Amino acid sequence: MTQTTTTYGKLIGASLGPGDPELITRRAWSVLQSGARWLYPVKKAEESSYALSIVERGGLAVPADAEELVFPMTRDAEILAKAWTRAAVRTVELLGEGRDLVFLVEGDASTFATFGHLARVVRELVPEIAVETIPGVSSFAAAAAITGTTLAEEDETFAIIPAAYGVEVIDHLLDEFDTLALLKVKPLVDEVIDLLEQRDLLASSVFIEKAGAPDQRIVRDVASLKGEKVNYLSLMLVQNPKRVRGELRRGCRKRQAAKTEESAISEAVIPA
Missing domain, CATH: 3.40.1010.10 (Tetrapyrrole methylase, N-terminal domain)
Incomplete structure (x- = not known):
């Protein structure tokens, strides 16, 4: 069969x-x-x-x-x-x-x-x-282009996070990243606004609802959204220009220098 x-x-x-x-x-x-x-x-x-x-x-x-x-x-x-x-x-x-x-x-x-x-x-x-x-x-890439926001340049850092992780996590990440894209921000709009106000970051934040759709909405006065019900398809781009960055390690240059030094040592100890 x-x-x-x-x-x-x-x-x-x-x-x-x-x-x-x-x-x-x-x-x-x-x-x-x-x-x-x-x-x-x-x-x-x-x-x-x-x-x-x-x-x-x-x-x-x-x-x-x-x-x-x-x-x-x-x-x-x-x-x-x-x-x-x-x-x-x-x-x-x-x-x-x-x-x-x-x-x-x-x-x-x-x-x-x-x-x-x-x-x-x-x-x-x-x-x-x-x-x-x-x-x-992606929604955050489109939102950045629409609002004229640079997500990251040169050595800056960028993170994408569902806002549902909560304001404590967002507060911590603001010290680790230059720009945050907070996705699905609807349930936590008021709490996020309070946090941004406390950290004096309202001016460097922007809210985007339904990016690219005919009923797209951009709100730069983020504080005005407090108490408002927003659409599920909404996000915030938050930048922290005051973030203190650690010293960058330029690994490639250091490794090259180390290799040159190793070569010099090898040539000195290996008999002709």
């Missing part, structure tokens, strides 16, 4: 950038029109998808067979585990038809994105499934 072997399609994570369809890369644009079946994330069944809306604003029609995958916004481990399993099993099922799948990702697929977890679980279920990740513009 002959045993049939399943030929799986490829799972492709297409990064779309944070909101402006002009930031979709040529590779992602090409894949979207390649005939691969579209998958897109939603928080609830039949709810609108922000990732899908980016593509629609770019002028592409949504294929009739595009399918949503539900990733609920909750910290309940049991609910999350079930949702992830359902999404991964369905993805494997569709890939088993032999057709490539392109999963729409807002921002960059490798940075705080749903795609990384989905791809990992899919490969755990079927290790031979091929996965391609198409890089894209």
Whole structure:
């Protein structure tokens, strides 16, 4: 009796950038029109998808067979585990038809994105499934460009952190990094503003909501946001121009000097 072997399609994570369809890369644009079946994330069944809306604003029609995958916004481990399993099993099922799948990702697929977890679980279920990740513009990179903020130059340091780690961690990191990108800042806006006020950093901070989208909002008077409910897709860029930096070790030059010294010693002790 002959045993049939399943030929799986490829799972492709297409990064779309944070909101402006002009930031979709040529590779992602090409894949979207390649005939691969579209998958897109939603928080609830039949709810609108922000990732899908980016593509629609770019002028592409949504294929009739595009399918949503539900990733609920909750910290309940049991609910999350079930949702992830359902999404991964369905993805494997569709890939088993032999057709490539392109999963729409807002921002960059490798940075705080749903795609990384989905791809990992899919490969755990079927290790031979091929996965391609198409890089894209991250929300903080777009926000920096839009607001004219330099994230880091020369020997400066830069950190990206979900604001949910709390103000104590943020306070510590302000002494370690020249610029912080505080992602998903919505739940802690007031606490972060209080911290920035205490550290006299309000003037060197900027708030960006839905970077690149038609309803994008930039607030430079960050203190004015106190008590306001902001969108989930929001972040702050905070710079600490007063940060005291330690002495930099120029390792390459030191190593070169050490090698020269070693060579001189060798030549002195090795007989001709």
